[in-house]
């Protein structure tokens with residue numbers, strides 16, 4: 001399945017947003033998140049705790065901010081594809097009709113080779129060129145967390161009901177929202 005790449009992380013300013021990106025990536029079926037920015041042990045710890053309690057496999061790794069170009073170069077050298085989420089891109093409603101999108105959503109092998117980039121405060125102009133496809137979730141400015149969630153929901157099969165094996169905790173769903181667990 002798909003990997004998420006977050007470009008930009010500053011420990012104090014971005015900790016909540018980057019944590020939420022990691023949690024959304026995991027919940028909607030990504031295999032991991034790679035973050036270019038300041039290494040943040042607290043985020044690694046809190047996301048790893050969620051994975052060990054709620055199950056499944058999910059990786060979280062940091063690299064120095066300047067390493068983003070090399071990371072994208074390597075991704076391409078390994079025959080990977082890149083989607084960059086940006087309000088300037090092709091609207092998802094059009095991109096969904098595109099053969100490329102259909103190939104991605106219908107093949108686990110293709111999804112494994114896919115990197116989905118979300119930016120931070122400022123996105124280097126070159127990112128737009130490295131991307132095979134620049135895709136917008138509405139063409140209005142909003143948030144990396146919102147755009148990632150909606151994009152993965154559309155791309156990943158069964159994204160709203162993924163099984164997470166080896167969980168210590170699993171919610172027993174209830175309309176009243178009672179805090180009950182199956183295990």
Ligand code: SAM
Nearest residue numbers: 085086087118119123136137140142143144147
């Ligand atoms: N002004 C920044 C720039 O240089 O593009 C964007 C800042 S925005 C708060 C952070 C990230 O949210 C963007 O890099 C993009 O990944 C995501 N984002 C915001 N609005 C979006 C939209 N309408 N569609 C897709 N992604 C969006």
